[in-house]
Amino acid sequence: MKKLIFQLLLLSCFSPLYAQNGERAFETISIYVGGTHHVNHTRFNDYWNPGTGLELTVKTPFYLGYAEAGGALQPFDGFAMDVPDFYSLGVFVGWGFRFRQLSPLEILAGVRAGNNRMSFDYDAYYGERNESELTLAVRSEVALRLFRGWSVFAAGTYAKTYTYIRLKPFYVTAGVSHTFNTPQWLRTILR
Amino acid sequence: MKVRLPLVILALVLLFCGRKAEAQDASSLDENPFTRVISGETVFSSGAYRLHDLLALSPWWHAVSIEGYTWSASANALDPLEGTTWTVFVDGVPVASPSLGGDPVNFLPLQIHQIDHVEIVDVPTILNGQFAGGGAVHIHTRRPVRGVGILGGLAAGNEIGDPGPYLFTESATPNVDRIGPAYQGLASISDGHTYVQVGIRSDQHHATDEKIIGRTGNLYVGNRRPRLLLLAPSLRMGHYSSWGEVSVSAGHTRFQDLLFFPLFGREIPTTHLYSTAAMEGTLKGPGRSAFRFHGAYSQHDYAERFNRGDIDLDWRQERLEGNVEYQTGGSRISGMLGIGVKSDHVYTASALRDPSLLVASAYGQITVLPVRFWRNSAGLMTSRASGRIGVKALLGTSFVNAGKDVFSLYTTYARTLPEEKNDLWYWMYNGYEAPVDSTSSLSLPAYLMISDRFSADAALSLRPFLRTRFQVKGLYRRFQRTQLPAYDFAYASTSRPVNDNGAYILASHARLNQNLVGNVFGLSAGIRYQYLPVLSQEVVYVYTRPFLSDAMFWRSWTNLPWHRIHYTIYWRPVPRFSLYGRFLYTSATRWPDYKRAAPESGGKILEVVPSYINLDLTVQKWFWKDHLSASASLRNVLNRSLTTHPAGAVDNLSLHVSLVLQLGSAIRRAPD
Numbered sequence: 001m002k003k004l005i006f007q008l009l010l011l012s013c014f015s016p017l018y019a020q021n022g023e024r025a026f027e028t029i030s031i032y033v034g035g036t037h038h039v040n041h042t043r044f045n046d047y048w049n050p051g052t053g054l055e056l057t058v059k060t061p062f063y064l065g066y067a068e069a070g071g072a073l074q075p076f077d078g079f080a081m082d083v084p085d086f087y088s089l090g091v092f093v094g095w096g097f098r099f100r101q102l103s104p105l106e107i108l109a110g111v112r113a114g115n116n117r118m119s120f121d122y123d124a125y126y127g128e129r130n131e132s133e134l135t136l137a138v139r140s141e142v143a144l145r146l147f148r149g150w151s152v153f154a155a156g157t158y159a160k161t162y163t164y165i166r167l168k169p170f171y172v173t174a175g176v177s178h179t180f181n182t183p184q185w186l187r188t189i190l191r
Numbered sequence: 192m193k194v195r196l197p198l199v200i201l202a203l204v205l206l207f208c209g210r211k212a213e214a215q216d217a218s219s220l221d222e223n224p225f226t227r228v229i230s231g232e233t234v235f236s237s238g239a240y241r242l243h244d245l246l247a248l249s250p251w252w253h254a255v256s257i258e259g260y261t262w263s264a265s266a267n268a269l270d271p272l273e274g275t276t277w278t279v280f281v282d283g284v285p286v287a288s289p290s291l292g293g294d295p296v297n298f299l300p301l302q303i304h305q306i307d308h309v310e311i312v313d314v315p316t317i318l319n320g321q322f323a324g325g326g327a328v329h330i331h332t333r334r335p336v337r338g339v340g341i342l343g344g345l346a347a348g349n350e351i352g353d354p355g356p357y358l359f360t361e362s363a364t365p366n367v368d369r370i371g372p373a374y375q376g377l378a379s380i381s382d383g384h385t386y387v388q389v390g391i392r393s394d395q396h397h398a399t400d401e402k403i404i405g406r407t408g409n410l411y412v413g414n415r416r417p418r419l420l421l422l423a424p425s426l427r428m429g430h431y432s433s434w435g436e437v438s439v440s441a442g443h444t445r446f447q448d449l450l451f452f453p454l455f456g457r458e459i460p461t462t463h464l465y466s467t468a469a470m471e472g473t474l475k476g477p478g479r480s481a482f483r484f485h486g487a488y489s490q491h492d493y494a495e496r497f498n499r500g501d502i503d504l505d506w507r508q509e510r511l512e513g514n515v516e517y518q519t520g521g522s523r524i525s526g527m528l529g530i531g532v533k534s535d536h537v538y539t540a541s542a543l544r545d546p547s548l549l550v551a552s553a554y555g556q557i558t559v560l561p562v563r564f565w566r567n568s569a570g571l572m573t574s575r576a577s578g579r580i581g582v583k584a585l586l587g588t589s590f591v592n593a594g595k596d597v598f599s600l601y602t603t604y605a606r607t608l609p610e611e612k613n614d615l616w617y618w619m620y621n622g623y624e625a626p627v628d629s630t631s632s633l634s635l636p637a638y639l640m641i642s643d644r645f646s647a648d649a650a651l652s653l654r655p656f657l658r659t660r661f662q663v664k665g666l667y668r669r670f671q672r673t674q675l676p677a678y679d680f681a682y683a684s685t686s687r688p689v690n691d692n693g694a695y696i697l698a699s700h701a702r703l704n705q706n707l708v709g710n711v712f713g714l715s716a717g718i719r720y721q722y723l724p725v726l727s728q729e730v731v732y733v734y735t736r737p738f739l740s741d742a743m744f745w746r747s748w749t750n751l752p753w754h755r756i757h758y759t760i761y762w763r764p765v766p767r768f769s770l771y772g773r774f775l776y777t778s779a780t781r782w783p784d785y786k787r788a789a790p791e792s793g794g795k796i797l798e799v800v801p802s803y804i805n806l807d808l809t810v811q812k813w814f815w816k817d818h819l820s821a822s823a824s825l826r827n828v829l830n831r832s833l834t835t836h837p838a839g840a841v842d843n844l845s846l847h848v849s850l851v852l853q854l855g856s857a858i859r860r861a862p863d
Contacts, residue, residue, distance in 0.1 A: 025765075047360055063765045076356070083359050093823070113823070115349065115846070118356055131355050132369075134846040162844060163355030164364040189815040191767070 032057040034175020051075035065097035104145040149179040224650035238809030238824035240346035250731035250757035255835035266326025267313035276325030300423035300442025307333040320514025320531025335379035340857025344375035348847035400840030406457035437472035456697035460496040486513035507538040526557040576610035609639035630698040643671040668711040678784040682791035709744030754778040767813035797837040
């Protein structure tokens, strides 16, 4: 936790020294869809083999930086008979900032907080099929703008799920995104 | 009638030479150093979603909990943590505290979104015929405005430390507490003069800390981990116009509790049924006068919640109470006279000497401003029960420099009858046979004494700059003939059938000590900066300690921290988006009641609760023209293993989220 706070402070140091114009908040919506894969090896990988998951994120300019919300669904296959397969659904909100844009490249960095819900294949302890736990993450992203709001992106996310034995996966995510002007009705809701 | 004549004379002098009590002077709340007014918006911004979260909002209140749901509190060193003497009021109606213990807010059929504002009173006060000697939390609800409105809320939390997927490996660990979910619903209709509001709230809390499971594993029945379950519907109706206001409220709570009962040495599964119906109003009289009244019925029924030991508190307590008072006011002098009555009846299989209890009281308050900047107040209340008289006297004076600088001195004297305390010890003395484990013992005195208390509070509040206020406060308490229970808990592992390893009981050896004498001294200093509505921050240091006290008095007061630092920040950088942070440092506390159990328990039970630092952060965003709000809180952000009670749960970092949808006239606007 302390490391994450430190990283957040570090990220803030690199943020623009002035806030974005409040008028621009929620002006556009960006939808990111990509495949995500757990690439580092931790104790967790002794029991489960991570499959490739799907991540969906919605980003919008915030008063300072950007805000995002989304979810990632990932399968994990147990190596042993008594270790069940499970799906992990991470639902998160996040905040970050865009570095000065080097058109057509865009670099983003941010933090995420959310809940990681793990759904197991069979009844677990006291009949529980699910476990939920707080997850915090830091993320860096590079996006290449193509045309008409379409982009491709690649991102690295270091997450920490606060189970008793912490899960510390590093994910690589790649996919496409589309940015469009926020419809008026949605802007009304968000503001 | 054994009333000291000088005492009565003093009280009468106070009545006619002072002014209305500071704590009640609503017109000067912003400059009253002993009453803190907190708006509903601030409560909501702080991430509070349960009523007991209100206790964390005052730097001068110290609260502890065993399982994180039921809290004991000491307000501004008016009492030690043993027993609840602080009083909760809802729209002027005092909440009947349960005599068997538990805090007086967690079971209320009231929702946090109904709160318009809260007054937290740090000094003894007389309010609507009730003497709140241990401080008060006065909740004022929002009156529905014209139209139809509905509100729905959802809140839940999760503490870290679950086993996650490792549950299926050799590294499996027990599950830890989930918090909630809590649901709230409100619907109201109003024509601008008459309104009806119905509400329902449900809540649950998972008491899965290993300490609690160890004590309850052989009592609790169910295939899931111990849970506290609450369901509380409520109704409120009212009418207001130029002649005054009248409101009627009713509610019922079904609270399936695990009540830590010290005499039994552990939690008792119980179903606490609380029913209430109340009417209160203010009718305008001639000139600037008014009549104010309230009448209330309440019932606490502790039914058996099925458990393996067939432990039953066997207790039902009904209360009827009311008051009528006449208020009159002028620019230089104002006053109030009133009478009140409180009648209790207890139903239990125990052979009580007298299951009924009647306390009648008469009271008055007066406020005088000899000159514009000098205000004086005095109040007197006498009460009679079982042929004995209790007396409360309040005296306050304050100098106000054009609303900027304030010096206030506030003193109270209280001669309290055992009947007024109306606590477990009174009823046990009266014949109630509380559940006591076979390994436990209990010692009661031959008779219960009337206790005396004197308290003095002084405050100097300076506003050298427009938005900054410095405040220094001092307090002194003198207790005489006071009663305090002392326990000597012994740790004993048990081999009775349990689901979990490490089952144990705390064999309780209890004794009610009385005729104790003690003194308490305290100082606090704080700075508050307000640039509303954008930024508000406050830091307060509080020092409290007993001195020149009996050993048993000292023993009970050492479970209050001597040092506390409380810092809060509210930052709303843009409309409809806010950040709230709270930092709390509390020095170590000593709990001699657990001295014997601590070494025997192998670290489960503590004698000294270590000092701790707690940091909570909340972010809140309003959407859709304030129809929707979402907040997320991280509590115990530094993830210290935090415990406030020697036999209580250890809390770690937790995430809480809250969503509220409000439509129609129920809408509460985000601060602009």
